[in-house]
Amino acid sequence: MRVSIKDVARAAGVSHSTVSRALAHSPLIPEATRRRVERAAHKLGYTPNAMARGLVTRHSRAIGVIVTSIADPFVAEIVRGIEQLAGDHGYRVVLSTSHNNPEREVNAVKALREWRVDSVIVASSRVGALYQPLLKEIGAPIVLINNQSHQASRAIHSIAVDDVRGGELATRHLIELGHRVIGHVRGPASHRAAQNRLRGYRRALQRAGVPYDSTLVVKGDGRVEGGEQVLRLLEHQPVPTAIFCYNDMTAIGALRALRSRGWRVPRDLSLVGFDNILLASYVDPPLTTIAQPMFEMGQRAMEMALTLIRAPRARVADVTIQGELIVRASTRAQT
Amino acid sequence: MRVSIKDVARAAGVSHSTVSRALAHSPLIPEATRRRVERAAHKLGYTPNAMARGLVTRHSRAIGVIVTSIADPFVAEIVRGIEQLAGDHGYRVVLSTSHNNPEREVNAVKALREWRVDSVIVASSRVGALYQPLLKEIGAPIVLINNQSHQASRAIHSIAVDDVRGGELATRHLIELGHRVIGHVRGPASHRAAQNRLRGYRRALQRAGVPYDSTLVVKGDGRVEGGEQVLRLLEHQPVPTAIFCYNDMTAIGALRALRSRGWRVPRDLSLVGFDNILLASYVDPPLTTIAQPMFEMGQRAMEMALTLIRAPRARVADVTIQGELIVRASTRAQT
DNA sequence: TTGTATGCGTTATCAG
DNA sequence: CTGATAACGCATACAA
Numbered sequence A, B: 001m002r003v004s005i006k007d008v009a010r011a012a013g014v015s016h017s018t019v020s021r022a023l024a025h026s027p028l029i030p031e032a033t034r035r036r037v038e039r040a041a042h043k044l045g046y047t048p049n050a051m052a053r054g055l056v057t058r059h060s061r062a063i064g065v066i067v068t069s070i071a072d073p074f075v076a077e078i079v080r081g082i083e084q085l086a087g088d089h090g091y092r093v094v095l096s097t098s099h100n101n102p103e104r105e106v107n108a109v110k111a112l113r114e115w116r117v118d119s120v121i122v123a124s125s126r127v128g129a130l131y132q133p134l135l136k137e138i139g140a141p142i143v144l145i146n147n148q149s150h151q152a153s154r155a156i157h158s159i160a161v162d163d164v165r166g167g168e169l170a171t172r173h174l175i176e177l178g179h180r181v182i183g184h185v186r187g188p189a190s191h192r193a194a195q196n197r198l199r200g201y202r203r204a205l206q207r208a209g210v211p212y213d214s215t216l217v218v219k220g221d222g223r224v225e226g227g228e229q230v231l232r233l234l235e236h237q238p239v240p241t242a243i244f245c246y247n248d249m250t251a252i253g254a255l256r257a258l259r260s261r262g263w264r265v266p267r268d269l270s271l272v273g274f275d276n277i278l279l280a281s282y283v284d285p286p287l288t289t290i291a292q293p294m295f296e297m298g299q300r301a302m303e304m305a306l307t308l309i310r311a312p313r314a315r316v317a318d319v320t321i322q323g324e325l326i327v328r329a330s331t332r333a334q335t
Numbered sequence C: 001t002t003g004t005a006t007g008c009g010t011t012a013t014c015a016g
Numbered sequence D: 001c002t003g004a005t006a007a008c009g010c011a012t013a014c015a016a
Helices: A005-012 A016-023 A031-044 A050-057 A073-088 A102-114 A132-137 A163-176 A192-208 A225-233 A248-260 A294-310 B005-012 B016-023 B031-044 B050-057 B073-088 B102-114 B132-136 B163-176 B192-207 B225-233 B248-260 B294-310
Strands: A062-067 A092-097 A119-123 A142-145 A156-161 A182-186 A217-219 A242-245 A270-272 A289-291 A319-321 A324-326 B062-067 B092-097 B119-123 B142-145 B156-161 B182-186 B217-219 B242-245 B270-272 B289-291 B319-321 B324-326
Touching (some): A005 A031, A016 A031, A050 B050, A062 A073, A073 A092, A073 B073, A119 A294, A142 A294, A156 A163, A163 A182, A163 A192, A163 A242, A163 A270, A182 A225, A225 A248, A242 A248, A248 A270, A294 A319, B005 B016, B016 B031, B062 B073, B073 B119, B132 B156, B142 B294, B156 B163, B156 B294, B163 B192, B163 B242, B163 B289, B182 B225, B225 B242, B248 B270
Parallel strands (some): A062 A092, A062 A119, A142 A156, A182 A217, A182 A242, A242 A270, B062 B092, B062 B119, B119 B142, B156 B319, B182 B217, B182 B242
Antiparallel strands (some): A289 A324
């Protein structure tokens, strides 16, 4: 473990610069020399030292990834996408979790900076005014995934799912099934995603010529509990025949609440969620929902990072990714 | 981003060695000097370079973590435990996924070696003869989590859940509920975990004075499909009143198969799973199961790594962690 | 085609 | 207490 390039040089009977070049497949080095060097390196069990290399090349071939919690299946899927593409291109992923804890966030950023990571990818939704400035000081290109509020800048790029289009997709599906009185359990106002999905809902209605009725929209909280708000919609006249829920957790809450009142899904009411979490396919009935391609988002983010590493001042447009409608058994045609 | 310790030295009117010492809180440096240096460092936006530091200190303060897939909730939870403890101790996690792909595995190990990680933690169950030798060449202490087959060695340590005890716990629970004819859908023979859970099952029976009947054991595959094997047990005479399944996926498969035949759980048959995956609490009925403390395992692994980093030739005993019985609604007393 | 010399940014050693 | 100075292991400009 203490064998350096010089040891290899000695063993191969060349200078250490030749070793360096040979191992880097420099065209200057003839095949024969290269093989001799490689044999020596192999025999000695030599492995180049990434720190020494990084010190002189001034790049670490490391990507810093900051996430709230790796235990969130969404986040895990994103990281999988990042890691795969990174690995394919010879980059390593340095993982930092913040748990929405400001102190940990600051630490994470500081550490990544010390490591001189070549780029930082943040999947943390809440990159607030808090540490966005800190982040910029890293001096490496930054890619934000599904961030809820960021002021664009030359250093900070973003990639997000198209919530408006997703909401529209979900609602249009219901319209195409013949529904006309469609309720919506929205998410918390503080989430931009909630606003956008609502906008998509309205757009779909509008395009179908269905007038928007604000009393058909009730406010959930993005969790199972919030789904119970669906019950308030049952008192609406005319009674809705379909509901678009902010997300799957909300839809699952709605499902339970409805069942407890003796309503059957989808016979009495169609239900659409959003996110396509694992659970969505396991509840009864399996949920029709909008899938967010998290793996692909991770990949695209890494792709963007690679581009920015290669051309730091490139003009890279922010990316929005389209979700996909997954039709399962919680929706059916309105006759 | 190109400000080095020398720039700080110049700004503070001291030598770069003094800066180094001041920033490291060396007792040699008086308060006043330190503050001056720190102010200068702050004003210049100085951040030490971890690569340069690592080059001279000969340790990277990085932990290599190799996992099959970060998308596996189990694995994610382990990584969370590792990352948290690592962060608390000033270590960074370098993540590598292998996807059980030999080529990627080799690459991962090679990269971690180049990085001179201070320790490697592997959560990959299948650290076969393939790359165990490779792993050892890293020259850093290695901690294996839930590995299915490793020949112990000075460099390689391990930490695993106690499957025998877990299987015993599950089975004993059924016995205590009054069941006497208890079936078992086992896992694939190649998994040591399957063998051990079966051993636990047998031990529980033996301790309760219930004779072991091999025709009460059928072979699943650890997945939902394998759960259907439970139907074969229904033909046994006397018909079992309870089944211990290799894992939750198997139990969920059993649940479905039973329901399709009109059997009710737990009225007609009690069912115990293993693992406590997220799904277990969401199926109907929620599954009684054995929880594996993955987060804790990650922490313990990191703890072990830290110990080994500090005292490389310490004699560290392998750790086995106890699972916990989670009683839900898929089991009930046999009257 | 190869070797020599230099520097990347730190920490550590040794004099003062 | 502080400052030169020498590594650490590598890539690369410049010479040969």
